[in-house]
Each structure stands twice: as structure tokens, then as C-alpha cells.
Amino acid sequence: MENKKLTRSSNRMIAGVCAGIAEYFGWDITLLRIVYVLVTFFTAFAGVIIYIILWIIMPGKRPSDGYEDRMNERIHNER
DSSP states (O other), X not given: OOOOOOOBOSXXXXXXXXXXXXXXXXXXXXXXXXXXXXXXXXXXXXXXXXXXHHHHHSOBOOTTTTHHHHHHHHHHHHO
């Protein structure tokens, strides 16, 4: 089982929230961004508030994320 974390992506337009969600669920980033814009427009811009909250809550992706797991797996496979 893959141990995934929901983080903001480095593939970002503003803060990487939409891209992070798309990467986590395996969705197309562009499609999610289009859906987000449409939902924001049709809900009187409530999506902007949700985006800002997610920007604050979601941790950013660090370059070291997953490094320890990959190294532990490599050591385990060498035995």
C-alpha cells in the first residue's frame, strides 16, 4: 500500500492547492482547475475562501518528502 500525503504541489498556478489535490487522487490537474473555477463562479466566489483555507492548512511539498521511504525500501530489498 502506498503511503501518500495530501500536500500542495510544486506544479502551481497560485499556491499549488488544486494540483496537490489532483496528484493525491490521481486526477487531471487541468480538469480540476477548470471545475474549481466554475464552482467558484457559480457559488458567488465561495471557492476563494475555501482555497485560502486549504492554502493555510495543507503543508507544502518538501524536496525531501518520500526520501526516507525510498531509502528504507532500497535497504530492505538489498537484504
